[in-house]
Amino acid sequence: MSDLTLESVDRSGAIAETFDELTGGTRTDFFRKALVGGSALLAVLATPALAQPRNTPKDVAILRFDLNLEYLQAAMYSEAERLGQLRERTLDWSRVVGANERGHVKAIRGLLGRDAVRSPSFNFRGVTEDDRTFTETAVAFEDLTAALLKTQAVQVDSRRVLAALASLHSVEARHAAWIRHIAGIVPAAEAFDEPTSKAKVARLVKSTNFVTSLPRTRGRRKPGFTG
């Protein structure tokens, strides 16, 4: 797979830089700049007719939960890449998918603006060095993230947020199929994928004990993984 590493990582890097530039600007600024960004993600987020001045409290809560989930995945896959202990195909996966999840972090932070939360701290307890455990965990995370985004898609108030979640959702499903293929599991078992609840995802995350501390919260904001 010669196109695995450079292309995807570079592209994500470009997106990261773009978002970094944008986070300082106003929302209007964000959309105007995003139009010339050239990536699908930016274009979706930038669709002017979908633009809203501010997220509703419900959308903020949904996006914050997703942001924490993306932080978790990005950190786990990036650590696996850094340690380099997995089999070659799994390592390819973690390299590409880690870059994508980092892109998702930036995207959701962009959607949240000042409502974005900081990353929790993680301890992956050796999972990022053990091919079998890593693969099983990754299958669970990717399947469940795709399932959760379905539930959220019908919950969000904003069509702009919906469009953005949809564009991330299908990428999570690609990730799921790919890691399943690597693991020798059928990548697409059913004709229709089921949704799942935030509570179920929160339980899975809790069961891993990967989250060691949540960032200090302000006011009555609830930590992201309590379901």
Add this chain to the structure above:
Amino acid sequence: MSERFTRSAAWDAREAVDGGLDRPPNLTRGQLVARAAVGVGAVTAVGVVAGGLPRLAVSEPSREQDRSILEWLLQVEYVQAAFYEAVERQGALQGGPREFAARVGRQERAHVEALKGALGPGAPERPEFDFGDATSDPERFVETAVELEELAVAAFNGQIPNLTRPRVMMAMRIVSVEARHVGWVRDLAGRNPAPQPADRAATPAETRAALEATGFKE
């Protein structure tokens, strides 16, 4: 209800073709066509897909708009279902591609049935297709499957924000499986299964142009 749906179907169809260009496209028509033509050797056939769709987010979701969108997505599923059926009928593939075509074909047929069921009486009929050797030559099969599955994901993503809530869920449950197909078949092809952090959303005009460029419709 949007003004668009008070106009004639013919006007809508024309608008759907023209409309893709006056918003910033996520992928230009030329790019889509060029990509779709890979491994297919395309000459255009007319009107793979009935038109009548709003551009992304021009109008608020409504049941009328749902119907128009589902008719469009049914056409996309028809192409895929017919493609894998032809593969199975010819029985020329082996190994990974054969297994892929068999399972994915069943799933595309299930998608067709779901969309027809949602539309009820008056759902569009399935057109006739000729896929040439894309259903028997292993390399061309994989290339074509990648393109058709990518087109489906982009077509669904482009319309999901325009649907009412119950149909959003239906479309999400389907596009998720289409995205799994893409990830699977790109891995079979030795191509990066997830080359971008976000998937593009295609307008109906973009997808229609790409499908027409394949020349699959008789």
